[in-house]
Amino acid sequence: MTISLVPLAVCGLLVAAGMTLLLERSLARVLAGVILLGNGVNLLILTTGGDAGDPPLLGRAEPDQMADPLPQAMVLTAIVITLGVTAFLLSMVHRAWQLRGSDEVSDDTEDRWVRLRARRGQLGERVRARQAEYDRLVAEQRAELHAELRDEPTRGERMAHRRADRRRLKARQREARKQMRRAIRAERERQALALDPELEGDE
Amino acid sequence: MEALIPVPVLLPLLAAGIKLAIGARLRHLQGVISIFALAVNLVVSAVLLAQVDQHGPMVARIGGWETPIGISLVADRLSALMLVTSSAVTLCVMVYSVVSAYDRQEDVAPMAIFHPAFLVMLAGVANAFLTGDLFNLFVAFEMLLSGSYVLLTFGGTQSRIRAGATYTVMALMSSMLFLIALAIVYAATGTLSIAQLAVRFADLTPQVKLLVELFLLLAFAIKAAIFPVSGWLPDSYPTAPAPATAVFAGLLTKVGVYAIFRLEALLFPGGPVGTLLLWAALATLLLGVLGAVAQTDIKRMLSFTLVSHVGYMVMGVGLATVAGLAGAVFYAVHHMTVQTSLFLVAGLIERRSGTTSVNRLGGLMRKAPLLSVLFFVPAMNLSGIPPMSGFLGKLALIQAGLEVGGALPIALVAAALVTSLLTLYAVAKVWGKAFWREPQGEGESRADAGEEQMERSAANTPGLYGPVTALVMLGLAYTVLAGPLSSLTERAADELLARQPYITAVLGSG
Structure with missing residues (x-):
C-alpha cells in the first residue's frame, strides 16, 4: 500500500x-x-x-x-x-x-456569576472613591472658610461675616451632603441591578 | 435465547416509529405503547441477565454474518446488568413523563415528539451496552445523542437553546474524536470488532496502542464527564425538562463510563493509562463536589454531584483489580437509580413551588411531607449513609483502594471520603434551606401564583409520586439485595478482566 x-x-x-x-x-x-x-x-x-x-x-x-x-x-x-x-x-x-435576533452563544451561568461579582466589586470601589472625594471636598471648603475668617479685620464685621459665612458654609455642606447621598443612592441602585441574586432570567 | 439480544434495541425504535406514525391523534395509546415497550424491555433484559449469568456471554450475529465480517451484539454479565438497571430506571421515568404530560394538559405537538426522541435515545443506550463492534458503538452514541439533543432543547426556549448549543458542540467534538480514533484503529488493525481488536491490539507497537487508547478514552471521557472535560454538564443539564434531565443523569454519563470499563478491561488491560485515570478520578471527585457545595439551585447542585460521583466509578476502573471494578459496577448501578430519582424529585419540587432555587424555597417539610421523604432518602443514599447502597458502593471502592495500596490509591481513598462528606454537606444545605426552615416571605403576586400552582398540583400530582416512590424504593432495595448484587458484580468484573470468555464467545474457540 x-x-x-x-x-x-x-x-x-x-x-x-x-x-x-x-x-x-x-x-x-x-x-x-x-x-x-x-x-x-x-x-x-x-x-x-x-x-x-x-x-x-x-x-x-x-x-x-x-x-x-x-x-x-x-x-x-x-x-x-x-x-x-x-x-x-x-x-x-x-x-x-x-x-x-442574533445567533451568538451567550455566557453560561458561572461566567455570568463571576462577571457580576466583578462588577459588584467595581461598583463598591467606586462608591468608596466618591465618598472619599466628598469628604476631602468638605474638608477643603472648611479650611478655606476658616482661612477667610481669620483674615477679617474688625470685631463687629467679623461677627456678622462669621454668621453669614457659617450660614453659607452650612448651606454648601448641606448641598454637598445631598449630592453625595444622591450619588451613593444611584450607585446602590446600579449595584442592586447588578446583584440579581437568582440569575435565572436571561439578560 | 440469542434472538432476545436485539430486542432492547429494536423495541424502543419500533415503538418510536409507531408513535410517529399515529402522531398526536391517540394520546392515551401513545403512553400505553411507551410503557408497554419499556416494561417488555425490562423483562427481556432480566431474562438475558439470568441466562448470561448461568451460561456465559451470548452473541447475536446480525444478518447471520460471521463475526469479523458482520456486526454482532454481545450480552455478558456487565452489559446485561447495566441493561436491567437502565430499563428499570427508564420505565419509572417514562411513567412519570406520561403522567406529567396528562396532568399539565400540555400542547399535543411537543408531546408527540417527546416520546419518540426519548425512545430513540433509549434504543441508543441499549445498543451501546450490547454492541460488539466499535463502529456500531459510534452509531449507538449518535442515536442516543440525537435523541438527547431534541430532549435538551425541548420547546426551544432561550435558555434551552443556549444550553443546547454547549451540549451539542461538546457532543459533536467527542463524536469527531471517536471517528478519528476509529480511522486509526481500522488503519492499524483492519478490524473494528471489539473481540478481534482485543486479540490484535497485542501485536501493535506501544506508541500506536497508547495513541488509540488516549483518543478513545478522551472521546468516552467527554461523554462520561470526567474532570478536564466535564465543564459542559452542569451547564447544560439543569435547563432541560425534569424527566429528560433525570434520564440523562442516570444513563448518558453511565454509557460513557461503561465504554471506559470495556476499553480499559477488555481492549487495553494493564496499560499505562491506569495512573492517568486515577488522577482524573481524584480531580473529578474533589472539583465536582466543591462545585456542588457552591450552588444555590437544586438542579445545578445535583448536576455537580453527578460529575463528582462519576469519579468513584473511574476510580474503580483505574485501580484495575477485580475488587475495584466490581465496586465500580455496583456503584454505577446504585448511582443510575439514585441520581435519577433525585432529579425527578427536583422536578416535583419545581412543579410544586415554581422554582428549584433554595433561596426562594422554604418550609417544604410541613407543606409536602411525602416530597420531603422522597428527597431525603435518595439524598442520604447518595452521600453514603449506612446502610444504604451508596455506603456499600463507596465501602467496596475504598476497600479496593486500600488493597492496592500505594500513595495515589490512598490519596484517592481520602478524596473519596472527603467527597462523601462534602456531598452530605451539599444535600444537607439544601435540606436545611428548602425543607426545614420557615416558609419564605414572598411578594404578593408570587405568593398568589405559588398558591394557585400548589392547588393545581395538589389536585393532580398523586400519579407522579408513584414512579418516584418506586425509584426510591429500588434504591433502597439494593441494600436488601446487596449480597446477591455484589456477588453478581464481582462475577461481572471477574469475567470482564478475564477477557477470554468474551473473546471466545464472539470469535469461537478457534
Whole structure:
C-alpha cells in the first residue's frame, strides 16, 4: 500500500479550519466548523481503506484488486449522521436568531456569576472613591472658610461675616451632603441591578 | 435465547416509529405503547441477565454474518446488568413523563415528539451496552445523542437553546474524536470488532496502542464527564425538562463510563493509562463536589454531584483489580437509580413551588411531607449513609483502594471520603434551606401564583409520586439485595478482566 500525502494534508487542513470555526461564538460559524470537521474526518476514514481499486462485491474483479468496502460503508454512515446533526444545528441557529435576533452563544451561568461579582466589586470601589472625594471636598471648603475668617479685620464685621459665612458654609455642606447621598443612592441602585441574586432570567 | 439480544434495541425504535406514525391523534395509546415497550424491555433484559449469568456471554450475529465480517451484539454479565438497571430506571421515568404530560394538559405537538426522541435515545443506550463492534458503538452514541439533543432543547426556549448549543458542540467534538480514533484503529488493525481488536491490539507497537487508547478514552471521557472535560454538564443539564434531565443523569454519563470499563478491561488491560485515570478520578471527585457545595439551585447542585460521583466509578476502573471494578459496577448501578430519582424529585419540587432555587424555597417539610421523604432518602443514599447502597458502593471502592495500596490509591481513598462528606454537606444545605426552615416571605403576586400552582398540583400530582416512590424504593432495595448484587458484580468484573470468555464467545474457540 502506498501512502499519498495529499488526502492527509487536506484532511488536516479541514480539521484545523473546522476546529477554528468551532471555537467561534456565532452558532452559524460553529455550524460551518462542524461541516468542515465532519468532512475532514470522513476523508481520514476513507484514506484508511488503502489504495484505490476495482468496485467490490460485483464480482467483476479479483478480491486482491478490489477497494476496501468497509471504510466506504462507514463514511456513508458518518455522512448521514453529520447531515442529521447539521440539520439540527441549523434549526437551532434559526431558533436562536428568532429569539434573540442574533445567533451568538451567550455566557453560561458561572461566567455570568463571576462577571457580576466583578462588577459588584467595581461598583463598591467606586462608591468608596466618591465618598472619599466628598469628604476631602468638605474638608477643603472648611479650611478655606476658616482661612477667610481669620483674615477679617474688625470685631463687629467679623461677627456678622462669621454668621453669614457659617450660614453659607452650612448651606454648601448641606448641598454637598445631598449630592453625595444622591450619588451613593444611584450607585446602590446600579449595584442592586447588578446583584440579581437568582440569575435565572436571561439578560 | 440469542434472538432476545436485539430486542432492547429494536423495541424502543419500533415503538418510536409507531408513535410517529399515529402522531398526536391517540394520546392515551401513545403512553400505553411507551410503557408497554419499556416494561417488555425490562423483562427481556432480566431474562438475558439470568441466562448470561448461568451460561456465559451470548452473541447475536446480525444478518447471520460471521463475526469479523458482520456486526454482532454481545450480552455478558456487565452489559446485561447495566441493561436491567437502565430499563428499570427508564420505565419509572417514562411513567412519570406520561403522567406529567396528562396532568399539565400540555400542547399535543411537543408531546408527540417527546416520546419518540426519548425512545430513540433509549434504543441508543441499549445498543451501546450490547454492541460488539466499535463502529456500531459510534452509531449507538449518535442515536442516543440525537435523541438527547431534541430532549435538551425541548420547546426551544432561550435558555434551552443556549444550553443546547454547549451540549451539542461538546457532543459533536467527542463524536469527531471517536471517528478519528476509529480511522486509526481500522488503519492499524483492519478490524473494528471489539473481540478481534482485543486479540490484535497485542501485536501493535506501544506508541500506536497508547495513541488509540488516549483518543478513545478522551472521546468516552467527554461523554462520561470526567474532570478536564466535564465543564459542559452542569451547564447544560439543569435547563432541560425534569424527566429528560433525570434520564440523562442516570444513563448518558453511565454509557460513557461503561465504554471506559470495556476499553480499559477488555481492549487495553494493564496499560499505562491506569495512573492517568486515577488522577482524573481524584480531580473529578474533589472539583465536582466543591462545585456542588457552591450552588444555590437544586438542579445545578445535583448536576455537580453527578460529575463528582462519576469519579468513584473511574476510580474503580483505574485501580484495575477485580475488587475495584466490581465496586465500580455496583456503584454505577446504585448511582443510575439514585441520581435519577433525585432529579425527578427536583422536578416535583419545581412543579410544586415554581422554582428549584433554595433561596426562594422554604418550609417544604410541613407543606409536602411525602416530597420531603422522597428527597431525603435518595439524598442520604447518595452521600453514603449506612446502610444504604451508596455506603456499600463507596465501602467496596475504598476497600479496593486500600488493597492496592500505594500513595495515589490512598490519596484517592481520602478524596473519596472527603467527597462523601462534602456531598452530605451539599444535600444537607439544601435540606436545611428548602425543607426545614420557615416558609419564605414572598411578594404578593408570587405568593398568589405559588398558591394557585400548589392547588393545581395538589389536585393532580398523586400519579407522579408513584414512579418516584418506586425509584426510591429500588434504591433502597439494593441494600436488601446487596449480597446477591455484589456477588453478581464481582462475577461481572471477574469475567470482564478475564477477557477470554468474551473473546471466545464472539470469535469461537478457534
